[in-house]
Structures are given as structure tokens and as C-alpha cells.
Amino acid sequence: MRQHADGQASVDLPGANVQQVLDALGAKFPNIVGRIFEAGQVRRFVNIYLNDEDIRYLDNLQSATKDGDVVAIIPAVAGG
């Protein structure tokens, strides 16, 4: 995904929840959106974490974010 984000591994973004942060990411790097989302849903094999916790165990894309939080996008196809 970095190739679609000017080679960067992390970027600083605004947003009051995970959805807003990812929207901001998409506004900056439009090619990334389709890789994370499909028909408005997070793709089956993409996991999103807020400060090391899977957002599905929080409030999903509505999980509230504050300054300094870390949102990570990580492939789900590992382990077992």
C-alpha cells in the first residue's frame, strides 16, 4: 500500500474516529481507498487496529480517536 502513499509507512492524519481518519487518508492518497474498502465495507482480509486493539472489538469504524492515537491497517492473512 505504501507505493500508493508516496512510499510512506505512516502518516499523520486528523479525525475524531477511525472512519474519519481513513477518509482523510483516502483524501490524501485516493488509490488506497479501494484497497481497504469494498462497497463501503472494510475488506474481508483487512484488519484495522486502534492502539493495538482490533476495531471490531471496539466501536468498529466509529471508534473514537484522539490526538496521538495510532490506527494501523494490517493484512489479516497470517497465522494458524
Added chain:
Amino acid sequence: MSDFVRGLKCRLCGKAYPKQPLNYCEDDFGPLEVDYDYAAIKESIHRGKIEMRPFNMWRYRELLPIDGEPTVGPLVGGTPLVKAHRLAEALGVANLWIKNDAVNFPTLSFKDRVVSVALSKACEFGFTTVGCASTGNLANSVAANAAQAGLNTYIFVPSDLETAKIIGTTVYGAKLIAVKGTYDDVNRLCSQVADRYNWGLVNVNLRPFYAEGSKTFGFEIAEQLGWRTPQHVVSPMAGGSLIGKIHKAFDELYKVGLLSRDPKGNVKIYGAQATGCNPITAGIKAGQDSHRPVRKPNTIAKSLAIGDPADGYFAIKVMRETGGCGEDVSDKEIAEAMLLLAQTEGIFAETAGGVTLAVTQKLIAQGKIPRDEEIVICITGNGLKTQDAIAGIVEQPVVIRPNIDDFAAVLDGKREPVLV
């Protein structure tokens, strides 16, 4: 021998990639899978050729993704398929077999199969440091096989693992990192480790190759039955990969001409989980396409305690498409099944084996597996590693003085067992 691998291919969109240490598609994050030239394999393989080779997993090497000879784990596999007469009688079924990877070499679980492929591949790619995220069996296997191959090893496990699995990792000199969290936390951390360091993590960036090793469990079942498939196979599910690879193994054997009858429609595949961590069985029972992640697994079957299985979606697909289903059982049922297997067949399986047998019993009782058809139960790990799980329910020894009358009193039932 040249290999028959064309490259890697995304299981979702089909996008092709060259052979490399990469586990996901850059377009949709779908899992990558090894893409073989089956027509060429069919030309170069036949039953007689395989039967001439030593009885280990590498006799099927045309269907494994390594270049040339394996450099790690050359003696893995070739485990017994036991015709389980006494267990069959206890379950009230006609034909039952145990595929027994509790005695797989060198670390007593089916994980040696996947690790030998992954580490052979790691050496081909030039990695000098390897590792994995593990619930224990994989940790043991990576540590042992990497020690033999002279590789540096970092292994990540949940910090609440059984003592036997911890010692069975560190004894080989592996650096063991115990992470305060669930297996899924460990797994996510390993994806980040793989991203930051140039290491070969067997079930992260080497996963497409690693997972292929599980097929040999299925190849062996079919060959040991006389080059045919059974009607029912019950497999444990943790990450949900093995069950799919058993299915793929049968399918490939037919595709390359080693089976004469198409397994499609003739073999039903069932998945077993513990109720304390049942994301996949809960998903299939609820009629869903994919699993329901479990945040905090709670079961004695720690080797199956993966709350967010990477292959949950594919495992459900395999069960559904073959006409099988999924079921889960309580810790009590798991422990009792471990005892039943030990006391009828002399096989001491780990907790995951208790899960698989107890689920088989449940499916038979529910009428989902007919009593007069052929059943294979997959035993994937050894009970010596999970003794704590049954320590409280096995019979205690009788303590006597070194005196013949004391012993006679025990035989006469005059002396009660005492706790030691």
C-alpha cells in the same frame, strides 16, 4: 528436480505474483496461494514412482513448492493411519481410522509438515533469521527444525502457554518472546515484525509455502487407504488452514491422476473446535459466510485458541461445499475424549485431539455422520505436551509398601487408591 510452481496467485482476484516471501495480494489483501502446473505434474508422477520413495512427506514433492531437494525436515511425515477397532466399537461405528500425527517427527505434531516446507523455502530465499506466531506446537517445530538448519530463531507466543510447550521451544535455543495477550495479538505483532525486519516468518510472509505442507497429511490418508478417499474426515480447526489443505490434497491427487475416483461429492469434511473458542463453528452454524471473531478464547485446547482465524472464511466454504459441517465441544467433553482415545487405542493425543474425537462423537450422535460409513479422525498433536488438561481426571496410582500382601489387598479391592 525442477519444481512445478508457476508462482503465487491471489485466492480472491487471481492476480499472479512471482515466487517470493509474500502472503497477501497488494490489491485486495487476499491470501496468496502457490500456483502449480498440474498438467506437467500429471506427466511426471505416478503411484509406482511415489511408492518407491521413502515413506515421509517428501514422497509427494512434485506437489510441494520447493526447488530441488528439501534442506530442512527431510524425515518429516509418514505417520500411521491406525484402523481403530476398539474406538469404533466404543462409538458404535463400522469403519474408523486415526491419522496419528501425535507421533510426527521431530516435534510430535503436524506442524513439522508445514515447517519443513517453510524453512526449506526460507533457506532458498536466503533468510538467516526465521520465526513464527504460535500457540505452541508450531513454536516447538520451528525451534527444532531451525536448530537443525542452523538458523536464528525468534518465536512469539501468548504468555499463558503450557509449560511443556515453552520448554519444548527454548530447549532448541530459540529466542522465545511471550506476549501478554491472545494469539491474535501475537499474530498481529508478527505481521508488524515481518514488515519491519527482513526475516522469514513461517506463518506470515512464508505462509503460502508453509500452508502447502499440510496437504501431505491428506496425501498420506488417501495413499494409506489404498489410493482412495474416506467418506468422512473430521479435522480440528485453529486458523482453519489444515481442513482446507486436506480437501485440496484429495482434489490434487485426483487432478494429477493418482486417484481414480473424483473426491468431489464423495468425501465430506467436518471441522472441530472447542466451545470456548468457536469462531468458525459458530459462523457456519449461524449460516454465515465467514467466522465470528472471539476476543478472549477460553478453553483447555490452547493449540486451537485462535479467535480470529485467517482461513475461517475458506474453512466454512470447504465444510459447506463438501456436505460436512462444524461442531464444538466443552472442555469436559474434550478431556473425556482424550481419555477414551488413550484407553481404546493407546494414543495419547493433545487437547486438540480430544476436541476432534468429541466432535466426531457428537456428529455421530446427531446422525450427521452415518454409523456404517468410513470415518477418518485427524490427530494433530501429542498429549505429553498438554498433560495439565487431564491431570485432575486420570486415575491416581495406588501406593503400597514393597510387600506381596499389600499388593494382594489391592487386587482384592481391599485397598483404595491413595493420592500421591
